[in-house]
Amino acid sequence: MPKHYRPPGKKKEGNAAKYITRTKAVHYLQVSLSTFRKLCILKGIFPREPKKKVEGNHKTYYHMKDILFLAHEPLLEKFRDIRAHKKKVKKALARKNRDLADRLLNREPTYKLDRLILERYPTFVDALRDLDDCLTMVHLFAALPAVEGERIQVERIHNCRRLSHEWQAYVSRTHSLRKIFISVKGIYYQAEVEGQKITWLTPHALQQVLTDDVDYNVMLTFSEFYAALLGFVNFKLYHSINVKYPPILDPRLEALAAELYALCRYISAGSGRLSGYPQAIASIEDGQREVEKTDTRTEESELRLAQLQHQLPANEPGALMHLMENTDDMDDEDHEKKECRNLFRNFKIFLSREVPRESLLFVIPAFGGVVSWEGDGSPFKESDEDITHQIVDRPTQGHVFLSREYVQPQWVYDCINARIILPAEKYLVGRVPPPHLSPFVDNEAEGYIPEYAETIKRLQTAAKKQVLPMPGIENQDLDDPQTLLVEGIIDRTEANEAAEKKRKLTMLEKQYHDELNMELQGITYSTSLSNKNLQSSVENVKEDTVTTLEESEDLSKVSMSRKKRKLYEAMKIGQERKKEKIKVLKERKKNAEASKTG
Amino acid sequence: MVAAAAAAAAAMGKSRRSSKNSDRLEQEIDEKPAANGDVEEASDRDEESQPSDAASLSEDEGSPGSPVDSEEDNWDVSDDEDHRSGEESDSSEEEVPSRNTIGDVPLEWYKDEEHIGYDVAGRKIKKQARRDRIESFLAGVDDAKNWRKIYDEYNDEEVELTKEEVKIISRMLKGKTPHAGVDPYAPYVDWFVWDDKGHPLSNAPEPKRRFVPSKWEQKKVVQYVRAIRKGLIKFDKPKEEPHVYLLWGDDSSAAENKRHGLSYIPAPKPKLAGHEESYNPSVEYIPTQEEINSYQLMYEEDRPKFIPRRFESLRSVPAYEKALKENFDRCLDLYLCPRTRKKRINIDPESLKPKLPSRKDLRPYPRTCYLEYRGHTGPVKTISIDISGQWMASGSFDGTVRVWEIETSRCLRVWNVGEAIKHISWNPLPELPVLAISAGHDVLILDTGLGNAEEQARINELLHVEESKPEEDGGSTPVVSWVRDEKYDCIRLKHLKAVTTVEWHRKGDYFTTVVPSGDSRAILIHQLSKKHTQNPFKKLHGLPVSAVFHPTRSIFFISTKKNIRVYDLLKQKLVKKLETGVREVSSIAIHPGGDNVIVGSKDGKMCWFDMDLSSKSYKTLKAHPKDITNVAFHRSYPLFASCSDDCTAYVFHGMVYSDLNQNPLIVPLEILRGHTSSDGRGVLDCKFHPRQPWLFTAGADSIIKLYCH
Missing domain, CATH: 2.130.10.10 (YVTN repeat-like/Quinoprotein amine dehydrogenase)
Incomplete structure (x- = not known):
């Protein structure tokens, strides 16, 4: 029997058997579409693109194995249970059987996502790799209005808020924040946790409006999964720095909406305690060797005491700082981390009322600064003499302390992105700050360098040269590949130009040498002849370049295969577009400058 | 509703007229003085032919005759008065020349005729002169009672409803009884006198089941007890387990830490923000007004999604109104977009050209x-x-x-x-x-x-x-x-x-x-x-x-x-x-x-x-x-x-x-x-x-x- 003929009722093969459309999948699983959707989101199952779309081009195809994977999912059964349970409750209420309804409501079937998370992210690094969307979602939900009766439950929003603060506290504590960018859409942060670059977006700290053009069921399902994921990730991260996870916060600070600060305090206290832990044990053991080793109860109580003793000084800010410094010294970290930790090291920064407090409270400690704000529960007051900078975002500043600088919030972010302390003149109160540039853009690859980026680069190189001879940081040498690389990157374009010049020079030199050689060999070429020769060669070269310019493209295109030719043309179009964009930018810049001067 | 009301009103007018015109009513009117004089005699004679006009009215409307209580007397009286006034108007209407006697035939038959029908004597009834709309409107404006007037197509005349009739109609529209005095839930008066009769209806002895506990109830109780003992029914709330714990222990065992199922294709990360998305971008990133206008001429797909703006200070940056929508779109992409692995080639296009020997x-x-x-x-x-x-x-x-x-x-x-x-x-x-x-x-x-x-x-x-x-x-x-x-x-x-x-x-x-x-x-x-x-x-x-x-x-x-x-x-x-x-x-x-x-x-x-x-x-x-x-x-x-x-x-x-x-x-x-x-x-x-x-x-x-x- 020929292979292409399949008698009715026989198994299918190939793409027809491997892939299944969404409708068929829903029928196959015997669930409603919304449940299917939820399952797909939770399990992380996505449609695939079959080579041959058997049922039609406009349909969504799932892999049959994925669907079987869903079919064997215990969650599916759980969803059915929940549905049945809801029906039971409804029935009981309709029959006015309050008793039964209450009893049923008490024992609502619930499900947990831990197994799913482990299934989707078998290792912790996998989870970190996929954390971008999770963090963005959680931060967005944290910014939504927590109003009773809205489409999103209040507990959920509070949970998201708590999780986001916990994450930020961890990032801030471990100094793993790398880049920050204030965009119109919100603030982008990039952190490096366990070698993974994690970028997330937090909306501006303003009231978000719940619009009607989104399907909240989908978003809620996502947020449910992401909240669970972030919970486990936070647990693991806190575990890694020896802090007990579900943190217990100072209720006073929590009430003042300074959860982040409260968390930071908690973490530093906790890690301090636990880092001091072995010492405590050692001392206790020393004592006990002499006496007895059996009485475990006393040991426990002693431990408790030691812990308490360590906790106590943590309440004072000075002691806290001390503890933090201690732990810092113990860590062995890479160069970048050190750089980040020491950026605002000797800075005491005070935030005015009008600046985005949450962001700055997160950012400044992450780069080693000490920060306070206007309001209750703040570690130090505005009148503190040691304050070096005050972040202000108002047209004019009334009362001015001469000992500190009054700068706009953008200064902090620009300093962080440049990794140097930028001069504060441009950011002073009342001035229009210089443009805020994205740290995510590779200017060289893009082909256009904004003016301010060049200024920052110059400042950076200047700072490096200043820093180098200092005795404190001797271990980073000129030979350090990273610094070299950085410097290399800095003047890549310049290098290109230089290389071009160099080539020309070498060519001329070579010619000269040839002539010299000829003279040395004593070949009596008449000058006119040699000149002619030279000229002809030059002409030759010229002609060659012209022809290559004109025809080489056409000719080499002819001998390319069609696939390569199309690819080549597409790439050329892309390059053209890029060039066009840069041209527009340059044009605009020129116009702006002209209008400024004229 | 209005049409129904009008129809009801017309019917009412007609019925009234018909009742007035019927011979029996004339007879009643004739008898009226006598009835007034001797009520008992009338009641003796027949329930249906009660002397009061109210009863006859209600009869005409098809409502079943109910025994008239003394409480309803005042209503009767008012209705009597009403009728008397009606009769007065009737007496003036006596001059109206004739009434139609064509019977229940479609009125279209007379559409093109000059007359609408015939009176009792067989004479033609002429159509009245039509008033045009403006005239009727003006008449309506002048006349305060106009809203009560209804045109009777059958007799080709206008009928004016009395206030009582309007009331009745409104009550009917509301679904109530036509007359306010009717009590639909009057207490039941038993026809049998039960007192002092001495015998129960049934003389059977009291059954045993009235004295022994229910077997089925007992069975149900046993069922419950067993269920509670087995733990099927629990009364205390389930204990809450910690919802987070150390999920990823050590990542060392590589074989165990493999993802099951098909190969996972991670979703591409969203594009990172460029200079133009800054709240305070360089001047060259901000398009001029002409450029923004020119975007309108572009195709929907080519149009830039984001137009850079510049804010003087951080405090003036508003909330991004599309934040939720963009996040939602990302969610949709994550679970709806088919994913495939695509090789992105990041090469110099010149390297695609084949290496050819020099010409x-x-x-x-x-x-x-x-x-x-x-x-x-x-x-x-x-x-x-x-x-x-x-x-x-x-x-x-x-x-x-x-x-x-x-x-x-x-x-x-x-x-x-x-x-x-x-x-x-x-x-x-x-x-x-x-x-x-x-x-x-x-x-x-x-x-x-x-x-x-x-x-x-x-x-x-x-x-x-x-x-x-x-x-x-x-x-x-x-x-x-x-x-x-x-x-x-x-x-x-x-x-x-x-x-x-x-x-x-x-x-x-x-x-x-x-x-x-x-x-x-x-x-x-x-x-x-x-x-x-x-x-x-x-x-x-x-x-x-x-x-x-x-x-x-x-x-x-x-x-x-x-x-x-x-x-x-x-x-x-x-x-x-x-x-x-x-x-x-x-x-x-x-x-x-x-x-x-x-x-x-x-x-x-x-x-x-x-x-x-x-x-x-x-x-x-x-x-x-x-x-x-x-x-x-x-x-x-x-x-x-x-x-x-x-x-x-x-x-x-x-x-x-x-x-x-x-x-x-x-x-x-x-x-x-x-x-x-x-x-x-x-x-x-x-x-x-x-x-x-x-x-x-x-x-x-x-x-x-x-x-x-």
Whole structure:
């Protein structure tokens, strides 16, 4: 029997058997579409693109194995249970059987996502790799209005808020924040946790409006999964720095909406305690060797005491700082981390009322600064003499302390992105700050360098040269590949130009040498002849370049295969577009400058 | 509702009228004083014919008669009064001349009549004069009671409802009883007096079940108890377990930490924000107002999604209104978008270009125009170079054939054939300077007269045809008739249809002609020495385009529009079929080695076939944007060329190695320009010089050009 003929009722093969459309999948699983959707989101199952779309081009195809994977999912059964349970409750209420309804409501079937998370992210690094969307979602939900009766439950929003603060506290504590960018859409942060670059977006700290053009069921399902994921990730991260996870916060600070600060305090206290832990044990053991080793109860109580003793000084800010410094010294970290930790090291920064407090409270400690704000529960007051900078975002500043600088919030972010302390003149109160540039853009690859980026680069190189001879940081040498690389990157374009010049020079030199050689060999070429020769060669070269310019493209295109030719043309179009964009930018810049001067 | 109310009102008016008009009512009215006088008597007589008007009204409306209580008296009284007033109005209405008696017939019947019906006496009732709308409106404005007036179509008159009637209607609309006084839930008055009767209804003894506990209840209780004991029913709330714990222990065991199921394709990360998304971007990132306006003219997809804005300070940045929507879109992408792994190539486009040997190393090849041959007045369709390399013949649409001396560009001879020349070709034997010309339906074998005397004599002998030959064939019409042409002193082969190409065999005795519309006689092979014609290819698959002899062996190529068929002439069978895969083949050329073929097509592609390699093309070169008109191989140099209607000719290096393991090397060398387009046609023919690396091109601008190295 020929292979292409399949008698009715026989198994299918190939793409027809491997892939299944969404409708068929829903029928196959015997669930409603919304449940299917939820399952797909939770399990992380996505449609695939079959080579041959058997049922039609406009349909969504799932892999049959994925669907079987869903079919064997215990969650599916759980969803059915929940549905049945809801029906039971409804029935009981309709029959006015309050008793039964209450009893049923008490024992609502619930499900947990831990197994799913482990299934989707078998290792912790996998989870970190996929954390971008999770963090963005959680931060967005944290910014939504927590109003009773809205489409999103209040507990959920509070949970998201708590999780986001916990994450930020961890990032801030471990100094793993790398880049920050204030965009119109919100603030982008990039952190490096366990070698993974994690970028997330937090909306501006303003009231978000719940619009009607989104399907909240989908978003809620996502947020449910992401909240669970972030919970486990936070647990693991806190575990890694020896802090007990579900943190217990100072209720006073929590009430003042300074959860982040409260968390930071908690973490530093906790890690301090636990880092001091072995010492405590050692001392206790020393004592006990002499006496007895059996009485475990006393040991426990002693431990408790030691812990308490360590906790106590943590309440004072000075002691806290001390503890933090201690732990810092113990860590062995890479160069970048050190750089980040020491950026605002000797800075005491005070935030005015009008600046985005949450962001700055997160950012400044992450780069080693000490920060306070206007309001209750703040570690130090505005009148503190040691304050070096005050972040202000108002047209004019009334009362001015001469000992500190009054700068706009953008200064902090620009300093962080440049990794140097930028001069504060441009950011002073009342001035229009210089443009805020994205740290995510590779200017060289893009082909256009904004003016301010060049200024920052110059400042950076200047700072490096200043820093180098200092005795404190001797271990980073000129030979350090990273610094070299950085410097290399800095003047890549310049290098290109230089290389071009160099080539020309070498060519001329070579010619000269040839002539010299000829003279040395004593070949009596008449000058006119040699000149002619030279000229002809030059002409030759010229002609060659012209022809290559004109025809080489056409000719080499002819001998390319069609696939390569199309690819080549597409790439050329892309390059053209890029060039066009840069041209527009340059044009605009020129116009702006002209209008400024004229 | 309103319509229903109006209908009800009309019915009411009608009923009232009918009740008034009925004889019985008149009788009642007559009886009224008596009834007033003696109530008891009336009640005795009949319940239905109660004297009060109210009862009669209610009866007319179809409501069941209910016993009138003393409480309802006051209502009765009011109704009485009402009726009395009604009667007063009635008395005034007595003057209304007549009432309609047509009965229950459709009123349409009287639509076109002047009357609406007949009164009791059988007189016609005239229609009242119609008031127009404005008048009725004005009347309505003036009259405060207008809203109570209803037009009775049946009697053609306006009826004014009383206030009571309006009340009744409104009550009916609300779904209440028509009269306020009716109590629908009057207490039930039992007809039987139960007191002091002394006997129960049933005298059965009290059953036992009233005294023993229920068995079923007990069973239910037992069920519950068992369920509680088993733990099926629990009363205390379930204990809350910690919802987070250390999920990822150690990541060391790699085998266990593998994801199950299909390969996971991580979702691509969202694009990171660039400079333009900053709250305070550089000036150059902010588009001007004109640019923003111009975005409106763009297509929806091309329009930039985000327009940069600049804020003076951080405090003036508003909340981003699309935050939720964008996040939602990302969610949709994550769970709805099909994911596939795609290889992104991040390479320099220049690296895609194949590494070709330098063109300098491949010299000599024709590069610049060296000579032009002018003289033709129409597009030069075809050229042919003598094997000696001294002469060139050209044929043009102006009907002339010219022979040129190549080195001096001097035109030696001109023949005016009269018809457009399609193809021209020199005999490959050097001692036989004879031209084969195809023009119209004929092929001419023309003596050019360029040979020496001895050769001329031979040619004359060869070109001699006996005139009697055609008659000998007799019955069937001959495919071709060999005729002596006196004018040019040559042989004329008359075909049945137009001939396009004529090609010589390498030995110069045979030649083939192609008649595309000739069906089974499309491809003919002629023998010059015997003046004989054969038609070996009876069946052709597709329209023939051209036919060529193999340069060394007895193999014959026939190209149809799609395919090339290769025949062995000795064995007389098909050797190979080359599939071009192009839209329409226009020309074919055979490599002098004989194993490689190039085919030009009308979609501008040129295919190189290696016959030993495959029946598919070894390389397809897309050089020309327009039709390729001809392709040519050089006889000795590794060169080949193609010319096209886009006024260019390409010269390629095509090296064929004797080592069979090495594929031919094809390098594009030069684009030859110079011809101008006329009538949409460019270069019509190209031929190489037999010994020099020179290329001749014939253009539609009636010029022949010679390109030299």
